[in-house]
Amino acid sequence: MSRTEQIASGLTAVRERIAAACAAAGREPGDVHLVVVTKTYPSSDVAILAELGVSDVGENRHPEAERKRAELGADGGGLTWHFVGGLQTNKADAVARYADVVHSVDRLRLVRALGKGAAKADRVIDALVQVNLEGRDEASGGRAGADPAEVEQIAAAIEGEPGLRLRGTMAVAPLGEDAAKAFERLRECAAALAEVHPQATIVSAGMSGDLEAAIAAGATHVRIGRAVLGERPPLR
Ligand SMILES: *Cc1c(COP(=O)(O)O)cnc(C)c1O
Numbered sequence: 001m002s003r004t005e006q007i008a009s010g011l012t013a014v015r016e017r018i019a020a021a022c023a024a025a026g027r028e029p030g031d032v033h034l035v036v037v038t039k040t041y042p043s044s045d046v047a048i049l050a051e052l053g054v055s056d057v058g059e060n061r062h063p064e065a066e067r068k069r070a071e072l073g074a075d076g077g078g079l080t081w082h083f084v085g086g087l088q089t090n091k092a093d094a095v096a097r098y099a100d101v102v103h104s105v106d107r108l109r110l111v112r113a114l115g116k117g118a119a120k121a122d123r124v125i126d127a128l129v130q131v132n133l134e135g136r137d138e139a140s141g142g143r144a145g146a147d148p149a150e151v152e153q154i155a156a157a158i159e160g161e162p163g164l165r166l167r168g169t170m171a172v173a174p175l176g177e178d179a180a181k182a183f184e185r186l187r188e189c190a191a192a193l194a195e196v197h198p199q200a201t202i203v204s205a206g207m208s209g210d211l212e213a214a215i216a217a218g219a220t221h222v223r224i225g226r227a228v229l230g231e232r233p234p235l236r
Helices: 003-025 043-051 064-071 089-095 108-120 148-159 179-196 211-216
Strands: 033-037 056-059 080-083 101-105 125-130 164-170 202-204 221-224
Touching (some): 003 043, 003 211, 064 080, 064 089, 101 108, 108 125, 164 179, 179 202, 179 211
Parallel strands (some): 033 221, 101 125, 164 202
C-alpha cells in the first residue's frame, strides 16, 4: 500500500468515526471539523493530506511547524495551520508569523505577546482559550491550560488585541480520568464564554483516543493525529 493509500484509509476511518459519533449525538457531521495533527510526520505527509482534500492541519512545536509550513510553499499549501501545543511567550512572535489559529492561549502574557506578534506581522490570528480540565486537587506544576475561572479574563484580553480574534475554547482530556466527564466541564466553560462572546463558537476537543466523547460533549473541532497517520515515534 502506498503512503497515499494508507493516509486515505486512515482519513476514511476517522471520517466514519466522526459521522457515527455525530449520529449518536444527534448532530450533523458537517458541524465537526477535522484538524489533522501532523507533528513528527514529514511534510510529504502534509502534502498528501492536502491532495486528499484535508483543509486543516495542526502542529504543536515551533520551529517544526514553521519549517513544514514553508516546505509546503509560500502559501502553506493553501492549508489552514493550527498551532495546538504549549507555547512559550518568547516564541509567540515567530508563531504569529505563520499560524492561522492558535489553540493554546492560556495566560495573559501570552495574549499580549501573540497580539504584538500578529500586529507586527500585519496579520489577524484566530485564538482559542485553552482550558485546564484537571480537578483542583491535581498538582499544578507545569500543566497547560487556564483554570476555568480565568477563562473570561483571558478572553477579554484577546478581544483587546487587534491582531487576535477570539473564537472559542480548547482542551485536552486529563490522563487517567473519564474523558466524557472532563469534556462536560469544557462544554460548560464554552457555553459560559459564548454567552458573553457570541463569536466564540469553536470547541476544540477530541484526539484519536477520545473523539467520540468530545463530539458527544459538543466539540466543533477534533484534533486527530495517529488515527489518520499511524503510530508516531515516541515524542522526545
Ligand atoms: C498530538 C496532539 C493531538 C493528536 O493526538 P493523537 O493522539 O495523535 O490523535 C491533539 N492535540 C494536541 C494538543 C496534541 O499535541
